[in-house]
Amino acid sequence: MGKVAAEIHARLTAALSPSILEVIDDSHQHHGHAGHRGDDAESHFTVKLVAASFAGQSRIARQRAVYAALGDLVAPDRIHALRIIAAAPGEG
Amino acid sequence: MTNPVHERIAGIVGSNDVVLFMKGTPFFPQCGFSSTAVAILERLNVAFESVDVLADMEIRQGIKEFSDWPTIPQLYVKGEFVGGSDIMMEMFQAGELQALMTETGVKPAA
Numbered sequence: 001m002g003k004v005a006a007e008i009h010a011r012l013t014a015a016l017s018p019s020i021l022e023v024i025d026d027s028h029q030h031h032g033h034a035g036h037r038g039d040d041a042e043s044h045f046t047v048k049l050v051a052a053s054f055a056g057q058s059r060i061a062r063q064r065a066v067y068a069a070l071g072d073l074v075a076p077d078r079i080h081a082l083r084i085i086a087a088a089p090g091e092g
Numbered sequence: 093m094t095n096p097v098h099e100r101i102a103g104i105v106g107s108n109d110v111v112l113f114m115k116g117t118p119f120f121p122q123c124g125f126s127s128t129a130v131a132i133l134e135r136l137n138v139a140f141e142s143v144d145v146l147a148d149m150e151i152r153q154g155i156k157e158f159s160d161w162p163t164i165p166q167l168y169v170k171g172e173f174v175g176g177s178d179i180m181m182e183m184f185q186a187g188e189l190q191a192l193m194t195e196t197g198v199k200p201a202a
Contacts, residue, residue, distance in 0.1 A: 029096075059175055059179045059182060059183075060161075060173070060175055060179065062160075063175070063176070063178065063179065064160065064161070066163075067162050067163075073164070074162045081124070081125065082163070082177050083125075083178055085178065
């Protein structure tokens with residue numbers, strides 16, 4: 001896991017205690033794209049997580065919780081693009 | 093609300109049933125997520141107004157504060173914030189976005 005992916009993993013674990021957490025680095029799919037900064041740069045991610053705290057929360061509330069947990073990582077020079085799949089236990 | 097940019101945004105979302113704040117235009121989206129959002133609205137066959145945040149730096153920053161949402165694209169329906177492209181896709185796949193458009197009386201694309 002790259003440095004940024006590891007930081008995403010650590011922050012989401014600390015804030016949301018997810019029972020399932022996957023951080024997928026999609027950066028290789030974006031070579032030559034404006035947000036891609038070279039072969040080693042991590043920039044595009046998908047996070048999939050299941051957390052008990054999401055139960056009863058709207059989709060907007062769940063994503064806001066993820067953005068809040070990531071804090072200053074959600075910035076163009078850190079995470080350029082982020083796809084979030086957030087579920088409560090027993091969903092999907 | 094005294095922030096003039098927020099007032100501009102409130103005016104836009106208040107005077108159009110469906111507004112997509114995006115990077116680029118529906119013909120030339122400048123980001124994969126904005127492209128996805130446009131494709132969903134076109135599949136739903138609804139009339140929508142788009143705002144290119146890359147062409148307006150005030151709105152680019154202001155919309156993030158206005159919605160308390162850090163990313164673009166952002167969808168508004170009847171003045172209410174719906175979400176970004178992940179939420180649009182989840183709702184579209186569940187049939188909920190179509191239902192929202194129907195229930196709120198959004199007009200089909202001309």
